[in-house]
Amino acid sequence: MTTSELAEPRTPRRREVIPEATVARLPLYLRALHTLADEGTQTVSSEALAEASGVNSAKLRKDLSQLGSYGTRGVGYDVTHLISQISRELGLSRRCSVVLVGVGNLGRALAGYGGFASRGLAIDALLDADRAMTGEQIAGMTVRHIDDLAQVVVPGSIGVIATPASAAQEVCDLLVGAGVTSILNFAPTVLNVPADVDLRKVDLSIELQILSFHEHRKSLA
Amino acid sequence: MTTSELAEPRTPRRREVIPEATVARLPLYLRALHTLADEGTQTVSSEALAEASGVNSAKLRKDLSQLGSYGTRGVGYDVTHLISQISRELGLSRRCSVVLVGVGNLGRALAGYGGFASRGLAIDALLDADRAMTGEQIAGMTVRHIDDLAQVVVPGSIGVIATPASAAQEVCDLLVGAGVTSILNFAPTVLNVPADVDLRKVDLSIELQILSFHEHRKSLA
DNA sequence: ACGCGCTTGTGAACGCGCGCACAAAGTCAG
DNA sequence: CTGACTTTGTGCGCGCGTTCACAAGCGCGT
Structure with missing residues (x-):
């Protein structure tokens, strides 16, 4: 020794x-x-x-x-x-790139959410598969088509999925393919990713259901 | 014994x-x-x-x-x-009343989020403190003023706070005063509630920061 | 210079939750 | 009816996280 x-x-x-x-x-x-x-x-x-x-x-x-x-x-x-x-x-010291896919109701809310920017985590790019959305201005950013994904992803980018559940896995695969290794999923579905990709999920309705459980419990006590 | x-x-x-x-x-x-x-x-x-x-x-x-x-x-x-x-x-068998306060970006997204309704947890009422919003139609519901809170809350109602952080505690107190004992908070702030009230929180930016941490870790490995 | 009081940092015990691995129990074919 | 196969339900050990309680450390007043 x-x-x-x-x-x-x-x-x-x-x-x-x-x-x-x-x-x-x-x-x-x-x-x-x-x-x-x-x-x-x-x-x-x-x-x-x-x-x-x-x-x-x-x-x-x-x-x-x-x-x-x-x-x-x-x-x-x-x-x-x-x-x-x-x-x-x-890792908030140097600004971190965030790419948001899906500009429906939730996507727009996330794009306009001030809580990100104040923590050094501003969203850099908005993408959507619907060409009708392309070019639209949301929260000071122009919506681009999902095909442009490779152009907006940089090493270390974080991907946010705010699409309907039906499109989530496909978008997820595209993100992984583009080199994204950290993904935040808002779609209510289970996603499959390689082991080296970090996946976190937020399901808005789950929290409500948990509250419902406790409320239900109170009512029959 | x-x-x-x-x-x-x-x-x-x-x-x-x-x-x-x-x-x-x-x-x-x-x-x-x-x-x-x-x-x-x-x-x-x-x-x-x-x-x-x-x-x-x-x-x-x-x-x-x-x-x-x-x-x-x-x-x-x-x-x-x-x-x-x-x-x-x-407790999803009999429909559960959900009251949403704050119809900003996030509130609108929640109001239109299909995931709730499909689980027997449809939002019943939209409230806002801004009278400019009152009367507006969102997702098939009419926005009412926060003063009408007592009229829309029923025993067992769940309250959802989607206001700016600055108004969250005040709205929370109003909900508690109206008899709500289950609250879901989306505002990025710590709320104080009586011990008999169930409080859950969802902070959209926290999840991103956790991902940022892991991404940061990968980069220096 | 010195001791008093405040606050941090952490050792140790406790409890919860996870996952393996297996016995109990049911189905189905012949 | 019997035996083999499938799948559930759970006992048990392990590791993580939480909390208490206290020793170590620092500043401040005297």
Whole structure:
């Protein structure tokens, strides 16, 4: 054990791998921090930030400790510094390309949603398979035909599927074919992707059904 | 302990309490089952249904066993029967009232989203604080002013908040005041509700940020 | 300079959920 | 009627995530 007790003795930082549950909460913290920064707050305690983020304070401290120790004991966390650390970790420092496919009701809503831009995740391109849509201006962008996909995708692009369920798999395949390795699916269908592609889904109706379950439970209690 | 070893010896059914993780997957199964039913399939194995739902087959069997045993060994599950069992458990049998507040981009998309109606969860009322919107027709419904809230809420109603973040807490309080005990929040903000109110949130930008993290990770690997 | 009080960072215990692997149970052919 | 095959239902072990509780660390007042 004289020379190689540890695999990487030169990197004492603990952010080898960040738990998925922590990653899912970082955006919450980031949002709360931006609000605090806008109010002029310079320092925040884990207790206060946890309250503003809607989580437990011990959990928050453990989460933040995953990306290295950026707090000062007895004082708290520096708001600005923490924002930059979390942003960097999430890859929001340099702007990330987002390509949205499907400009129906939901697609338009997503295109106009301000929440993206304020986090460095503005949508760069709008695509649709319907040529009747092509050329239309939505949220300051011109809708292009899906055939132009290869021209708008750059390495590291994130694809967003907001098409009807019937077209989702086809669009998904096109995105994968164009080199996209991260896809967010809003269509209510299960998509098949290669193992190296990250796929996340948001089904608006599922959340309502879960609420329905709990409401139903209350009514028969 | 001679007379009361068990709390409820008369109810052998095992659906005392259904795990939250299972509840969250029931809508997935339901969707897959509806697709199968439309194709004319009458019976389905756990393996096939799991595949169609995008989950592990053992997990699916365990989930379904939570609501009682509705499968036949050697055969599988009866599609129609399973649909009705899951629907009943989720409280979708008798139509559930949904009140949507905020008819901006996202609100309009939700109002027109077909995924709700097909699951017995049609939106019943559209409300907005902006009187300029009042009277407008969206997806076959007339937008009413938020002041009419008490007139459209019935016991068991689910409230959906699709307003800007700045108005969300105020609208939330109004909903709670009107007797709503289940709320789905799309506004990117943390809401405070009494303990007896169920609150779920969907933040569209969080999912993108999580993808951004993974994409970022890939790029520096 | 020194100790007091505040806040972070984390060790440890607990509980939940996942998935394997198998026994129980039902079907179907002969 | 019997035996072989199929599929369900579940016991069990494992790993992740959450939470408590406390020691370590830092600033500030005196």
